Amino acid sequence: MSDLLSFRGVESGYGEARVLHGIDLSIGANERVAILGRNGVGKTTIVNTFHGVARLRGGEIAFNGRPARTLRHFTAAREGVSVALQGRRIIANLTVRENLLLGAAVRRPGPWNLDQVFALFPILRERAETPGIALSGGQQQMLSIGRALMANPALLVLDEPSEGLAPVIVDELAAVLLRLAANGTGLLLIEQNFSLVRRVAECYYVLSKGQIVDQGALAELSMENLKKHVAV
Numbered sequence: 001m002s003d004l005l006s007f008r009g010v011e012s013g014y015g016e017a018r019v020l021h022g023i024d025l026s027i028g029a030n031e032r033v034a035i036l037g038r039n040g041v042g043k044t045t046i047v048n049t050f051h052g053v054a055r056l057r058g059g060e061i062a063f064n065g066r067p068a069r070t071l072r073h074f075t076a077a078r079e080g081v082s083v084a085l086q087g088r089r090i091i092a093n094l095t096v097r098e099n100l101l102l103g104a105a106v107r108r109p110g111p112w113n114l115d116q117v118f119a120l121f122p123i124l125r126e127r128a129e130t131p132g133i134a135l136s137g138g139q140q141q142m143l144s145i146g147r148a149l150m151a152n153p154a155l156l157v158l159d160e161p162s163e164g165l166a167p168v169i170v171d172e173l174a175a176v177l178l179r180l181a182a183n184g185t186g187l188l189l190i191e192q193n194f195s196l197v198r199r200v201a202e203c204y205y206v207l208s209k210g211q212i213v214d215q216g217a218l219a220e221l222s223m224e225n226l227k228k229h230v231a232v
């Protein structure tokens with residue numbers, strides 16, 4: 001089966017500045033993959049590159065085995081790749097329900113709809129008519145994930161979902177992500193914090209200064225390497 005998303009020798013950056021150097025990575029159907037790295041190493045630029053926000057200067061990107069230089073947010077969603085962006089990007093003045101409906105602007109056939117998202121995150125049903133700005137950080141993260149699910153992704157990309165969340169909420173998030181994976185959703189988890197990755201991912205890439213410096217099965221990631229590249 002084709003990879004849901006793959007990068008081959010990707011070079012990209014902003015204006016003249018190069019950020020990513022020769023990135024190779026691939027995520028197959030139903031895989032749970034992590035990209036780990038410290039602040040500013042280029043993690044979000046991976047998302048920005050396939051969304052066409054950073055400029056692709058070399059190499060190839062493919063969605064479902066089909067080369068596509070870059071795809072904007074909604075077009076990527078149509079190809080089955082939905083992103084919960086870093087910082088959650090909840091629309092402050094829209095209600096929880098309205099924020100979720102935005103995620104359905106482009107949707108593929110599949111099981112996710114408002115009812116299913118509310119079943120996954122019951123707190124969002126309780127707060128359905130509340131403006132996004134009134135939610136706690138954890139609730140906003142659930143809303144961001146729920147909104148991405150409304151498109152029925154084959155691959156859900158999460159950019160630093162655990163940022164700013166209390167450990168107990170990170171535990172809840174891990175359980176939800178494992179449930180999604182068990183139902184066939186591929187996960188690409190971008191993190192600088194290992195606690196969520198440890199519970200959810202099966203393989204990893206480590207990014208440093210825009211290059212992949214290590215990769216493999218999560219069970220084989222050495223503590224020494226980990227301490228060098230992420231917060232443990």
Ligand SMILES: Nc1ncnc2c1ncn2[C@@H]1O[C@H](COP(=O)(O)OP(=O)(O)OP(=O)(O)O)[C@@H](O)[C@H]1O
Pocket residue numbers: 014019037038039040041042043044045046086160192
């Ligand atoms: N829109 C942009 N325009 C110009 N430079 C940018 C832009 N976004 C990021 N950069 C630069 O690209 C480099 C990588 O940034 P990126 O946001 O990809 O890092 P990151 O690993 O996601 O960091 P963090 O953990 O803080 O989210 C940084 O030097 C950053 O200043």
Ligand SMILES: [Mg+2]
Pocket residue numbers: 043044045086159160
């Ligand atoms: Mg980032």
